[in-house]
Amino acid sequence: MEYAPRGNTLPDRPVSVVGSTVVRAERLDAGFRDKAVWTNASFEIERGEFVAVIGPNGAGKTTLFRMLLGLQRPLAGALTVFGESPRRGNRRIGYVPQRHSVDIDTHIDCDSFVRLGVTGTRWGPGLPNRADRDAAAAALASVGAGELAHKCIGTLSGGELQRIFLAEAMVGDPEMLLLDEPLSNLDLRRSRDLVALVSGLVESHHVTTLLVAHDINPLIQRLDKVVYIANGRVATGTPAEVLTSESLTALYGVPVEVLHDSRGNLVIVGAEESLGGEHE
Amino acid sequence: MTFDISWNPVTDLRVMWQFEFMRNAFEAGTIIAIVAGIIGYFVVLRRSAFATHALGHVGFSGAAGAVFLGVNPVFGLLAFTMSGATGMALLGRRAATRDIEIGTVLAFMLGLGLLFLSLYKGFATEAYGILFGEVLGISTAGVVFTLEASVVVLVATLAVYRRLLFASLDEEVAEAKGLPMLALGLVFMLLLAVAISIAVQVIGVLLIFALMVTPAAIAVRVTRSPLGAIVVSALVAVFSVWLGLSVAFFINKPYPASFFIVSTSFVIYVTVRTVAALRDWLLPRGGRDEHTRAAADPGGT
Numbered sequence: 001m002e003y004a005p006r007g008n009t010l011p012d013r014p015v016s017v018v019g020s021t022v023v024r025a026e027r028l029d030a031g032f033r034d035k036a037v038w039t040n041a042s043f044e045i046e047r048g049e050f051v052a053v054i055g056p057n058g059a060g061k062t063t064l065f066r067m068l069l070g071l072q073r074p075l076a077g078a079l080t081v082f083g084e085s086p087r088r089g090n091r092r093i094g095y096v097p098q099r100h101s102v103d104i105d106t107h108i109d110c111d112s113f114v115r116l117g118v119t120g121t122r123w124g125p126g127l128p129n130r131a132d133r134d135a136a137a138a139a140l141a142s143v144g145a146g147e148l149a150h151k152c153i154g155t156l157s158g159g160e161l162q163r164i165f166l167a168e169a170m171v172g173d174p175e176m177l178l179l180d181e182p183l184s185n186l187d188l189r190r191s192r193d194l195v196a197l198v199s200g201l202v203e204s205h206h207v208t209t210l211l212v213a214h215d216i217n218p219l220i221q222r223l224d225k226v227v228y229i230a231n232g233r234v235a236t237g238t239p240a241e242v243l244t245s246e247s248l249t250a251l252y253g254v255p256v257e258v259l260h261d262s263r264g265n266l267v268i269v270g271a272e273e274s275l276g277g278e279h280e
Numbered sequence: 281m282t283f284d285i286s287w288n289p290v291t292d293l294r295v296m297w298q299f300e301f302m303r304n305a306f307e308a309g310t311i312i313a314i315v316a317g318i319i320g321y322f323v324v325l326r327r328s329a330f331a332t333h334a335l336g337h338v339g340f341s342g343a344a345g346a347v348f349l350g351v352n353p354v355f356g357l358l359a360f361t362m363s364g365a366t367g368m369a370l371l372g373r374r375a376a377t378r379d380i381e382i383g384t385v386l387a388f389m390l391g392l393g394l395l396f397l398s399l400y401k402g403f404a405t406e407a408y409g410i411l412f413g414e415v416l417g418i419s420t421a422g423v424v425f426t427l428e429a430s431v432v433v434l435v436a437t438l439a440v441y442r443r444l445l446f447a448s449l450d451e452e453v454a455e456a457k458g459l460p461m462l463a464l465g466l467v468f469m470l471l472l473a474v475a476i477s478i479a480v481q482v483i484g485v486l487l488i489f490a491l492m493v494t495p496a497a498i499a500v501r502v503t504r505s506p507l508g509a510i511v512v513s514a515l516v517a518v519f520s521v522w523l524g525l526s527v528a529f530f531i532n533k534p535y536p537a538s539f540f541i542v543s544t545s546f547v548i549y550v551t552v553r554t555v556a557a558l559r560d561w562l563l564p565r566g567g568r569d570e571h572t573r574a575a576a577d578p579g580g581t
Contacts (some may be wrong), residue, residue, distance in 0.1 A: 071456065075421065117453070
């Protein structure tokens with residue numbers, strides 16, 4: 001089904017700010033301690049762009065998110081978010097981590113869970129109030145999950161769960177969303193539904209979105225930009241620029257072929273052999 | 281002297297409350313049940329049941345040491361559980377997952393407690409009290425101390441309530457939003473240490489689960505909001521203590537109150553699980569598929 005995020009109650013931002021740079025990386029090296037996972041990446045992400053971060057397992061996609069969130073420092077180079085150094089607790093960023101620690105036995109309803117996204121950093125017990133309730137309701141509505149408000153998190157399907165996580169990330173009305181592998185446990189149809197939903201949020205809320213994924217196909221028609229991380233290097237550009245045999249061959253350093261089928265799907269051949277690993 | 285139960289709760293309570301030791305038991309037991317029920321919710325949420333169990337054993341060693349030195353056991357309990365709690369909190373963000381390290385320390389602490397007790401002459405009743413609780417032996421001064429410690433725990437819990445809830449329920453997002461995870465973990469473990477130290481008087485280190493874990497485990501199964509779960513958890517704990525004390529009093533045999541308290545919470549737990557299992561069997565719910573399990577399980581890289 002198609003979700004219709006337009007006409008919800010979250011305020012739209014002025015369109016005039018679209019086009020300013022949200023993320024700027026210059027000669028950026030990423031890694032843990034002294035071990036680099038990728039080096040020398042320079043790219044910019046503009047306001048309101050929908051960006052896919054693609055690459056094989058262990059390529060350093062989550063590392064990029066951790067640096068943007070201020071949880072990990074760059075090994076070298078410069079990285080700015082909204083023109084500043086990344087810092088932990090930046091309220092302008094909404095985050096959906098890959099390994100979400102919500103347990104299947106968690107008997108808590110979606111409304112309480114999403115509301116924590118806005119109240120969870122406050123001191124004191126806090127009395128229930130209209131502003132917080134409205135914020136949670138608006139976030140749930142923005143992902144088309146209003147009817148799930150009183151359901152327990154533990155009883156949701158994979159697609160519903162991802163919508164609730166997305167609502168939790170949206171609840172502070174962020175300017176940038178970082179979504180780590182939201183599609184990893186969804187089948188192709190649910191993946192496309194979620195991508196349509198995220199794409200709708202990007203348009204209606206002008207929220208700059210980075211989405212980590214293994215497979216480009218559910219995303220490709222809605223993307224503005226691709227950040228392709230592989231083999232310790234990063235290639236950035238429009239899908240048409242990055243997802244070509246020439247560009248990926250240069251990235252991987254071995255011959256890689258990008259094949260197109262009649263419905264616009266891509267198959268990337270040769271990459272998995274070069275890394276000796278899985279590449280979906 | 282024997283007492284017959286009238287089955288009129290007002291009359292029965294009046295009969296029990298004519299004795300100071302029963303009044304003290306009800307007062308201390310109620311206060312402790314409320315604290316244990318509330319802290320227990322976070323124990324269940326953070327999956328720290330093993331850490332709770334271990335802190336009880338660490339407390340045993342401290343209490344035995346205090347008995348040996350001729351000090352009030354509760355101070356030994358507090359000193360040891362708070363040190364242990366600090367160590368566990370610094371070990372990792374979720375001490376509950378450090379079961380190998382905790383288990384190693386737990387065994388050593390039990391051994392140490394045993395040594396202290398063997399060094400102290402006439403240890404049997406003291407050891408028994410620490411291990412299984414001595415709810416009918418709580419003094420009026422003990423009730424006052426319990427109340428003071430409980431007020432500290434409850435005020436501190438209220439102060440960090442929403443932050444602790446967020447950090448316990450959604451660790452990665454809470455960390456990204458800037459919550460100090462290590463500090464919150466430390467605060468929680470210290471609150472747990474104090475709660476365990478005072479609860480030991482009622483239920484003992486070995487039966488601490490009956491007030492700390494079982495009521496909260498029941499509560500999360502019958503509620504959907506954190507506040508609802510906390511209220512139910514505290515109510516179940518209080519009910520267990522009241523029913524346990526009443527049965528121990530009216531049964532007119534020297535059976536320990538701890539046994540009846542543990543039994544009450546256990547019977548409620550089994551009933552709730554049975555009813556839930558029957559309901560699932562008779563009315564299968566839709567909408568839950570294998571994706572949920574996959575998406576909710578931690579795994580992969």
